[in-house]
Amino acid sequence: MKSLPLVNNGQDYDSNSFVIGLVLALTSSLFIGSSFIIKKIALRKINASGNVRASAGGYGYLKQWMWWLGLITMGVGEAANLLAYAFAPAALVTPLGALSVIVTAILSSRFLNEKLNVIGKIGCFLCIIGSIIFIIHSPKSEEIKTFSELMDKLCDYLFLVYVASIIVMSFIVKVIFVPRFGNSNVVVYLLMCSSIGSLTVVFCKAVALGIKESIHGKLSVYSHFMFWLVLAASIFCIIVQMNYLNKSLDIFNTSVVTPVYYVMFTVLVIIASGILFREWHYMSTEDVVGCSCGFLVVTTAVFMLNIFKDMPISFRELNMNARVRWTNNIEDLQSNNYTLNA
Template identity: 75%
Template sequence: MKTSSLVIDGQEYDNLSFTIGLGLAVASSVFIGSSFIIKKLALRKQISSGNIRASAGGYAYLKQWMWWLGLITMGVGEGANLLAYAFAPAALVTPLGALSVLVSAVLSSKFLDEKLNFLGKISCFLCIVGSVIIVIHSPKSEEIKTFKELTQKLTDYVFVTYVSIIIFMTIIIKLMFVPRFGNSNILVYLFICSAIGSLTVAFCKAVALGVKESIVGNNVNNISNYMFWLILLSCIVCIMIQMNYLNKSLDIFNTSIVTPVYYVMFTVLVIIASGILFREWEHMKFGDILGCACGFLVVITAIFMLNAFKDLQFTLRDLNINARHSRNSNDEFVVSLSRSRSR
């Protein structure tokens, strides 16, 4: 019996695999969005206990079971996201990560009493739209079958240059920008987190491929390969740095703002890292390049609005009231003008 199937980006997916991938992608967004809230609650509990805040260099949150629950929740979400790519096309899985922004916004308003103003909600929507545009037009990940092939790509001079730039910029931001703007500008900590996170994705993929190949491969033992352990160590270091600066950002800023900005910056930098790693930008069409540029502009506009107007107390009701006042003022002006003319 032949099962029904569909073709996306030149690859064939049967409906069962597509449904499983879709479910995993949605579940991933729910877990990741929830993890931000759980971590924020743990950090608030740490502050109420009189411990040093994470943003000030404190690590008392490591003793909080709730923080570890948030970390495990994020790990489950990332694992589900990784599995989703095996069942569904990347063109579907990656944009669905934007659902984590909505999940976090809803849960933060319910459990953290954090409110987004009207412009903030529009900015979150624009963050999602811009990210989806970028993902749709970005180069799709290439299939890599062996650990050796991936390690060759990781040691390619172009990717090594990207890693060097990321490390250099992280050190500069850590030394020059964190002391001055770390507690006032949300982009400082989240850039470090997202930049290092783009490296984490590449290293995690290599580790997962190495383990999988060692278990099911034909007489292949990557565990004895020094490159495997070097990549695993790099992966652990990147995850530790990423979680540290994410905790600092969550400790200072509202989750409803941290989540969309982190999602956008992380998604954009992962796409850039993947493009450099697999060199698929060379084969992009002009329409896709234009689409990516438009997506970047939307994202930049959204991030600017989130930061510039985050303290402005403004709702849709205020907009309606201002519209009525403006209409009444115009009516009064017309009446006064007609009276002056009649005289």
């Protein structure tokens, strides 16, 4: 028996708006991923010239034009990411940020002579496949399309409970868990970073909608008090988020921080956007399962790219190992046959 179709009381994204948001999200990943490579090349040039390293407190990179190019590239990427929230669901834009990891991995192999092993290449392939699955099954409807509607929803009881929970949890983690486990457990700082980050996405979505309506002449953001309030809130959340992310990166290996942060941040953003925008409320069961599978594939890919990136594995080595094992097996069989015949 066929299940009845879901009644869609949400507002559908028009195809042009959805495509614009998708293109902006993909462009953002391309620019942000490239910016890391450009800045890394600039820092290598600075180190080669004998200047004090940035990690040692040096500021020689401020005189290097390529470093500024990398900073501008990252700025363009972040701006594209911000605008993407105005055109596409937050539950789509945020997970696609994993594509910047692929861009960085591929470009570092090309321009920084960093080896991308077999597992890394498989991870890149899986990340692309998972992103395609996510795009196909991502939410296409939500209850909020304007800045005014979002302002009303920010006062919704359920969302206020979520915000209060984040504040209480962050306070407990900072007071109790950070002093005891902050330097030994990667989850502690990343939990605070990801939870505050989920609010950052909500406030950035509000800022993006305000800018979008201002461009279309529907809203004057310069005279709208709430716009400046959510802008200030988003800046504050970004500062707190980056502070705890930097602490985590300073203590733990990047290969551990990156995948754990991606999973925690994306899950909490999906929860926050689900509560506020009801993006998942109007999806069919097939699309929910498809998005879950896509997210699982992308998560696996991110783990593979980071956890196994330093392992010296190549197709040539795998082929040689297979040949050695095949030769050894044949020699063992021949030895056993000789023993039996004797």
